[in-house]
Amino acid sequence: MLSLVIFLPLLLTVPIVFLRGRRTVFWYTTAATFVEFLLSLFLLKGFDFHMRGFQWVEHARWLPDLAASYHLGVDGLSLSLILLTTFLTFVATLSSLNYIQKQVKEYYITLLILETGMLGVFAALDLLLFFVFWEVMLLPMYLLIGIWGHERRIYAAFKFVLYTMAGSAFLLTAIIVLRLHTGTFDLVEMMNRSGTLVPAALEGLLFLAFALAFAIKVPLFPFHTWLPDAHVEAPTAGSVILAGVLLKMGVYGFLRFNFTLFPQASHHYAPLFMALGIVGILYGALMSWVQEDLKKLIAYSSVAHLGFVILGIFTFTDWGLQGGILQMVNHGLSTGGLFLAAGLLYERKHTRDMARLRGIGKAMPVFSVLFGIVMLSSVGLPGLNGFVGEFLILLGAYKVSLAWAAFGVLGVILAAVYLLTMFQKVVLTAPTPETRHLKDVSPREFVVFALLLVFIFWIGVYPAPFLRFAKAPSRYLQENVKGAVAAETVPVMPAHQEVQP
């Protein structure tokens, strides 16, 4: 079943070759991604949210000489990201109709290949398999930016690949070293030996090597400068998927590999990464504030939002972890929505310069409301999705220390500053002759936003079903890290007691 979910998009690329006409290909791919989304929902059937470990597990022989195997499985964490991926790919495809005018078939094929790559990353339980998917997904993304991007697309695509490859090199090295020490690529096997997997000295190094690859992906300051360029140059769907899914792979990597395999190092380096999270929050916000380019502004806001996520997960509290994992989904919806809005405006005005996109409130009232709600969800307004995640993250940070939370809430203020400034520039101004007669959203475009808004409101008002996903993984990760730290200090403290607040 899981393999079917992963490879169905790849399979569905074949008929595209035989289709004719831009619209036909578009509607076919939209239908295909929708079917894929529905299929992924089947994974929820019978999924036990309380169960520890992986479900829908598939295990098959693959490269036995290397001790690598085709091992797939999902837990709440990966399932939530898989659903996010299939959902956002569907939304992104639906938004592509007018944007993509050249090499249409290739575009949709690339999109579907990308989907398979992303799903594989989240489902792989074998480190080598994971790495293969990690690289597979990189190439279609590179093509999306490089072929269907804007003016400086080559530079941006190159930069994107260069950065990620640099991280990948460390990742691959670390994986190989890990394989040499443990004799396996299998994650589950490693998890069973968690805490005693590698010598302490090596654990720190491996942690950092993994962390570097993932930090670039997140991206954490100072590895973030590929992001604004990639986002600005990528086509709308590319930006949506880049922000919505690809950045999450960094966080996912931290949770899945760093926290499970190197618990002591994770605990040891937590303050550093919380600090980097805070820097990301504040730095991203300030950068965002001084941008004139709409997409660049949104890109920097991602740096700030992902800073929150990193801050949350490194607290090793239920609130921080569950909030952080939920916030990944939230960011996919909100920032995905903002990029869709920027793309929609680009299709009409062929500019991303906010000075030229003024006063669209008059001409495009429906769009302005949709855009406004998405913007507010990104601001973290209570009642919408972003608030729940941010609140929990900050609560977790507070539990670690008041100082973390105090710096974190500054980000809450700054989010209002840069996003309201953006909204004012684009929407809440007097229209110019250029923007007076823009066309409001079409039914198709309305549906694109409505799909996002359903979840934006749902998570804001009733987040319980979504928080459920992270419950068991969050428990496991905490126990893993705390257990390892306790084991280390056993001679000093007779029994590590879980502090119940």
Add this chain to the structure above:
Amino acid sequence: MLWAASLALFAPLLGAILNGVFGHPFREKAHWPAVIAVGISMLASWWILGRVGFEPVVLDLYTWIPVANFVVPFGFYIDSLTAVMMGVVTTVSFLVHVYSIGYMHGDPGYRRYFAYLNLFVFSMLLLVLANNYALLFVGWEAVGLCSYLLIGFWYEKKSASDAGKKAFIVNRIGDAGFLLGIFTLFATFGSVRYDTVFQMVASNPHLYQGALVAATLFLFLGAVGKSAQFPLYVWLPDAMEGPTPVSALIHAATMVTAGVYMVARSHLLYSEVPQVGQLVASVGAFTALFAATMAMVNDDIKRVLAYSTISQLGYMFVAVGLGAYTAGIFHLYTHAFFKGLLFLAAGSVMHATHGELNMQKMGGFFRKMPHTAWTFLIGALALSGLPPLAGFFSKDEIIKHAYVTGHTFIWAVAVLTALLTAFYMFRLIFLVFFGKPRDAEIYAHLHESPPVMTVPLWILAAASVGAGWVGIGEEHSVFHRFLETALGEFHLVEWTVHRPAGVGLIALSVGVALLGILLAYSLYLLRKPDPALLARRAGFLYTLLKRKYYVDEIYNLFVVGTLRVTAKVLFWGVDRALVDGTVNGTGWTLAATGSVFRRWSSGFLRSYLLWILIGANFLVWFLLRSGGGH
């Protein structure tokens, strides 16, 4: 009770959705769903007001956020305080809705306006009804959103959309503090529910001293933002860019009092840490005087009222800070009526002058708009604190409380502020309604507003006269007895002992009010001495007041300016030069690769796929080799 509360809460939400989402059929009739929704809400609130009992009713509708032991319900907490707040909010809202039918008639955003207004009522009721701090915060930020939307309602005007943004951001500064307050409460009590927190504090008050100091201070920071106290008051004068009925409802009668409500709601917490209460009262007293001084010289009719609101909110914080929670809520309640009235009456003046705000261009309006003038006068008298109008009872109680509890300095500030209050209100009255018309053009086109506007004025005027009577007899009055169940007994112990002194205090309060009116009369009607001359004599002092102590300029320079420069420096210095420079430098060293790359990337998809295959094969080969070695 559940049904009444739900009806009161959700009717306006439904109204907002009807107008906001499915509103096209309504258009010019957009007021109907809105007014009916708020009407239902008002009736339900009155019903609750009549039924509320001794014990608070705590209801949970569903669990909003469940994470580990952090469990936040969506639920109601209904006691007499809730009921009073609901009554005030929905009643004033209803009148403002009706008034708006006339005021906003013909505006292109008519439907949007009523949708926002209904959404505000929903948010405010959520704030009041919530049974825990996290849900209170939802309402708290939601009213802020409505405020933002309504201040910037005419967003094509730059000043309006700027003001909306400013309000939201300044409020967020307070809200950041509020968030920390919620976290502190949860970390201390393991819950954010009122019932749990209050019970734990009541059962062992001394255990939590340190945490309570932190929590109450953080929460108060939120109140300083929302209720426009020093130093976060700067958004409220600018908020006057919004339509005037909005100023009446949100920026005078209801939303801005949320901070006072929050402190009163948390009175069990604040009573345990009197030192924080002292700070609250001091901030309140300072703000009261500070804002009143700026109201004295402002020529903008709405801004005078805005500063007056800030000043009166200061009084309320004096009350709740000194432990006189009932007195604070009493002033909140009377203030809602007379300040709502004053704003609506000011709106009536603007309606007649086509939006003119400058009082120097007015004068002699009494004859042409008698309803507006009379009701305005009543409101001004109530605000100035003359018996037997509403403001007298509530304000006097606060002043007395400060005196009786020995806070002489705060008391003196409060009395001085009362003098200034009467002065600036009657300066406004004399400039607008009396004397000779100073602008013939405006005066010529002047007309009284339609009944849909003047009837709400008269209803509010009646309330401004009579609303205070429920508070006669202080701690034995109907109002205090009613709120006793929620806010605890109100002790004015020494007061009964010093009755002669009390009479003296009343005489003083009334005396300063009359003095203020007299001063205004002499300056602005008799022009003896001429205010312009006086202003010149006062020199720098006058300029200082006129320029609002340069606070906005200071904030712009030191806070906004510094941040902006920092951001720019970081962007060009760190992001571009340092980080990107390093990265690109690495790139340039691979310049050869670059040129190859450029040719390479201009190919067709086929060649890319080929590259993918080559790459993947290389990878597998590499891994096989390295793996096979061991």
